[in-house]
Amino acid sequence: MILNEDLAKENNKSMESYLAPLVRDIAPSGIRKFFDLVSASKDIITLGVGEPDFITPWHVREACVYSLERGYTRYTSNAGMPELREAIGKYLYDSFRVSYEPQQQILVTVGGSEAIDLALRALIVPGDEILIPEPCYVSYSPITSIGGGVPVGIETNAENGFKLTAEALEARITSKSKVLILSYPSNPTGAIMTYEDWLPIAKVVEKHDLIVISDEIYAELTYNEKHVSFASIPGMIDRTILVSGFSKAFAMTGWRMGYACGHKDIIAAMLKIHQYTVMCAPVMGQVAALEALTNGLEEKDRMVDSYNQRRRLIVQGFRDIGLDCHEPQGAFYAFPSIESTGLSSDDFAQRLLVEAKVAAVPGNVFGLGGDGFLRCSYATSVTQLNEALDRIGRFVDQLKKE
Amino acid sequence: MKELNDLKLKLLELLKEDARRSPALLSTLLGVSEDEVKTTIAELESDHVIVKYAAVVNWSKIEDEKVTALIEVQITPERGRGFEGISERIYLFPQVKSVYLMSGAYDLLVEVEGRNLRDVANFVSEKLSTIDSVLSTKTNFILKKYKQDGIILDEHEEDNRLMISP
Numbered sequence: 001m002i003l004n005e006d007l008a009k010e011n012n013k014s015m016e017s018y019l020a021p022l023v024r025d026i027a028p029s030g031i032r033k034f035f036d037l038v039s040a041s042k043d044i045i046t047l048g049v050g051e052p053d054f055i056t057p058w059h060v061r062e063a064c065v066y067s068l069e070r071g072y073t074r075y076t077s078n079a080g081m082p083e084l085r086e087a088i089g090k091y092l093y094d095s096f097r098v099s100y101e102p103q104q105q106i107l108v109t110v111g112g113s114e115a116i117d118l119a120l121r122a123l124i125v126p127g128d129e130i131l132i133p134e135p136c137y138v139s140y141s142p143i144t145s146i147g148g149g150v151p152v153g154i155e156t157n158a159e160n161g162f163k164l165t166a167e168a169l170e171a172r173i174t175s176k177s178k179v180l181i182l183s184y185p186s187n188p189t190g191a192i193m194t195y196e197d198w199l200p201i202a203k204v205v206e207k208h209d210l211i212v213i214s215d216e217i218y219a220e221l222t223y224n225e226k227h228v229s230f231a232s233i234p235g236m237i238d239r240t241i242l243v244s245g246f247s248k249a250f251a252m253t254g255w256r257m258g259y260a261c262g263h264k265d266i267i268a269a270m271l272k273i274h275q276y277t278v279m280c281a282p283v284m285g286q287v288a289a290l291e292a293l294t295n296g297l298e299e300k301d302r303m304v305d306s307y308n309q310r311r312r313l314i315v316q317g318f319r320d321i322g323l324d325c326h327e328p329q330g331a332f333y334a335f336p337s338i339e340s341t342g343l344s345s346d347d348f349a350q351r352l353l354v355e356a357k358v359a360a361v362p363g364n365v366f367g368l369g370g371d372g373f374l375r376c377s378y379a380t381s382v383t384q385l386n387e388a389l390d391r392i393g394r395f396v397d398q399l400k401k402e
Numbered sequence: 403m404k405e406l407n408d409l410k411l412k413l414l415e416l417l418k419e420d421a422r423r424s425p426a427l428l429s430t431l432l433g434v435s436e437d438e439v440k441t442t443i444a445e446l447e448s449d450h451v452i453v454k455y456a457a458v459v460n461w462s463k464i465e466d467e468k469v470t471a472l473i474e475v476q477i478t479p480e481r482g483r484g485f486e487g488i489s490e491r492i493y494l495f496p497q498v499k500s501v502y503l504m505s506g507a508y509d510l511l512v513e514v515e516g517r518n519l520r521d522v523a524n525f526v527s528e529k530l531s532t533i534d535s536v537l538s539t540k541t542n543f544i545l546k547k548y549k550q551d552g553i554i555l556d557e558h559e560e561d562n563r564l565m566i567s568p
Contacts, residue, residue, distance in 0.1 A: 035566040048566035138568050187568075309416075309431035316430045359565055380561075382420075382431070 026142050030365025034349065038359045045388045046359040047376040050187060052251040052332070054306075056288070057299045060250065063291035064284050072283055078275040079267075080108025080259070081286045087293040088259055096219065096229040098237060104264040107271055108281045108289075112217045112245035112258035117143050118270040119213045119241045119260060120179070124149040128178040133164040134367030135335075137187045137215070141367065150176070155368035158326050158337060162191035162369075166200035173208050180210045182230055185218035188366045188375035189335045190328020195228045202233045211266075212240045217258075218331040220249035220300055223308045225329065231261070238263045241270075248331075249300050250292040255285040307332050310378040310385055317389035318376075321396050332379040335363065339372040341399050349374060356395035358388050406451070409434065413442055414451070421455040460555040462547065470499070470515050470544040471522045473530065474508040476537040485509060488535050497525050508540070519543070 016024065038044060055061075079085065082103060089102035100106050109115040116139070120130070126148035132140045134153045141151040154172050156162045169180070184193045193201075205212055212230060219227040231240040245258030258281075260270060274280075292300075311328060318325040318336040325336040338348045345362035352358050352374075363373030378385060406414070412432055416423060425443070429436040446452045461468050480487050485503055492512055493501045500513040512530070516522040522541070531539055547555055 029568070031566060031568050035564070038565045044565060046565045049563045050567045051563055053561065053563070305412075312433050313427070313430050361566060382423075382427070386427070 022146055022148065026145060029138050029142075031138055031361060034359075034361060034365070037350065038353060041353060041357070041359075044353070044357050044359050045380075045384055045391065047378070047380065047385075047388055048359040048361050049377050049379060050333075051253040051379065052248060052303065053379045053381065054251040054303050056250065056252050056255070057292070057296055059295055059299075060252070060288050060292045064288040067287040068284065072287060074283060076280045076283050076286055078280050079103075079106070079271055080281060081283075081290065084108055084286050084290045084293075085259075087290055088261070091293050092229075092242070092261065096227065096232055098229050098231045098242065098261070100261045101264070105261055105267050107260045107267050107274060108286060109245075109258045109260060109274065110278050110281050111247065111256040112215060112243050113139060113143075114256075114274070114278065115241075115243040115245070115258045115260035115270075116140070116181070116213060116215060117147075118273050119243065119262075119266070120144055120147045120149065121273055122266060122269040123179055123211055125178075127176060129174060129176040131169065131172055131177055131180040131210070132367070133169075133182065135162070135186075135188055135363060135370035135373070136181075136183055136367055138365060138367075140181050140183070144181075149179070152177070153368040156189075156191070157369050158324070158335075158373075161326055161329075162186060162189035162335070163193055163197055164201060166204045169201060169204050170208075173204070173210075177208060177210060179213060180205060181213045181215065183215040183217075184230075185222055185227065185330025187218065187331050188333050188361070188363065188370070188373075189326075190331045190333050192222055192225065192330040193228065193230075194225060195233070198228060198230055198233045202230075202236050205239060206235060210239070212236065214240050214242050216242060216244045218248050219244060221304055221307060221332060222330040223304075223311060227330070241266060246289050246292055249303075250289075250296055251303065252285075252288065252292065255282075255288055257281060257285040257289040307379065310380075310382060313382065313385055314376060314378040314389070317385070318392075321389070321393045323392075323396065332377055334376045334378060335373050336376065337372055338374050341396065343399070345371050345373060352392065352395055355398070356391040358391050358395075409438070409442055410446060410451075413439065414446065417443075417452070417455075421457075458551050458553050458555075460547070462555075467517055468515060469517070469519055469522055470513065470547075471526075472542045472544065473512045473514055473526060474504075474540040474542070475510040475512055475530065476539075477509040478535040478537060479509075480535065488533065491533060492530065495525070495529060497521075497529075508538075 085102035085106040088106050089100050092098050120143055124147040128149045129152045130144040130149045131152050133156050144151040152172050154168050156164055214230040231237045231242045241260055241262035243260050246252040314334045315325050315327055323336040325334055328334055345364045349360055349362040361375040363370035425436050425439045429439045477488055479485050489501055497514050498512055499515050502511045504511050514522055514525055526539055526541055
């Protein structure tokens with residue numbers, strides 16, 4: 001007799017065999033695993049959130065609501081509303097001195113993530129090696145693999161502030177290297193790159209004829225120095241696909257609004273994929289994004305000010321607890337070292353969750369160089385941060401007694 | 403009027419959000435020394451920029467009886483003193499919570515608090531209306547407060563973000 005469970009097992013087995021190996025073999029994200037663990041827990045203070053704690057400014061939401069009332073509900077141009085692309089072009093020039101022709105060189109996407117995916121799919125020939133400085137945002141490596149590329153991690157470390165160096169980059173370059181994915185300010189380390197830091201990197205990029213995907217989603221969130229776009233380095237604009245979006249600076253994560261800018265040939269290739277897959281970014285999001293860029297810069301400054309205050313609080317807090325913490329200069333994450341406790345990132349994060357009821361993301365999920373660290377988002381209220389730091393302090397004291 | 407420096411403005415914003423923040427916390431948040439925070443706050447207090455530290459209370463949670471009215475008052479201004487003398491005469495009453503000089507159809511907006519409707523009515527008819535230079539009053543009772551001093555009274559701080567996200 002065949003039991004239902006046997007049938008189910010049989011079915012699962014056979015369905016899995018239909019999956020594309022490229023997708024089937026992707027390991028589940030470390031963040032996902034930790035998310036499941038956290039979701040099952042109660043009374044948690046979380047420092048694990050990679051998004052602003054602010055709600056999208058009211059004027060942005062209101063502009064969207066008003067546009068809906070007027071019936072703005074249809075497709076837009078595949079590449080995005082012309083006026084939005086104009087506004088993005090003006091903003092990038094005003095803020096970072098990079099100049100793009102809006103109608104040919106700017107593509108509005110469904111979040112920065114889609115833009116990165118499009119760029120990789122437009123560029124990768126199976127077997128191409130994609131260079132990725134790590135620790136980094138968790139998606140770069142899997143989407144490289146899905147696109148048929150081979151992710152090649154470049155380890156960065158706390159000693160030099162998690163900055164990419166020309167030596168480390170050059171050491172990983174082979175004849176198959178094609179694309180370098182940059183992401184500064186960095187999630188999870190908060191590292192930034194200055195103009196002087198970029199110059200030697202640009203030389204290596206030119207020497208080895210690399211294309212750069214520069215994810216600058218945290219560009220607005222820098223605290224002591226203004227963000228320097230890699231595309232603004234002399235000779236780099238045509239080699240760079242600048243990717244950004246509205247999620248972080250304007251507290252618009254759920255709207256999924258992003259964009260890519262670059263050489264018109266590459267943007268045209270990305271547009272081909274975009275128009276056959278998502279058609280266009282949602283019009284409501286585009287209207288909101290236009291409002292954010294046109295009237296939201298002041299509000300953005302207010303939010304950045306507030307992140308900066310909390311950044312000081314969390315870094316000081318970790319140092320008072322006795323955990324080494326390099327000073328993050330961008331994004332909204334602190335990346336303290338927990339090496340002195342003798343625990344791995346995974347063990348520390350899991351015990352912290354269970355014993356101190358604080359959720360933070362183990363550093364190893366962000367790739368090479370991440371073990372021994374913890375990603376703690378300070379995009380949360382001062383009260384919550386203080387409470388979390390108290391709990392972490394008590395937890396670390398307890399560890400010392402063991 | 404004095405122009406406040408950046409530190410003073412930021413301190414005021416942080417204290418307006420939560421007046422109970424300690425000098426140690428404020429010094430960390432602003433990246434200046436604790437002494438500087440203390441000195442600056444002392445200056446703001448002595449200059450009467452910070453007038454008082456108070457809690458924003460949602461009285462409806464604990465006290466149904468308390469009644470608040472906004473009273474539009476028309477006045478004959480006094481020669482030489484304009485509205486100053488009469489305003490002082492009004493704001494000294496303990497029932498009066500705030501007094502604003504207004505442009506438009508009336509001169510003063512007076513916020514009055516009482517235990518019940520009769521309390522407020524008595525104040526208006528016996529104290530306010532009987533002042534010589536008061537020409538007329540129009541009493542508007544507040545039925546419910548939704549937002550006060552920039553704070554939404556019934557709002558619970560709700561963080562509906564995922565507990566962990568990339």
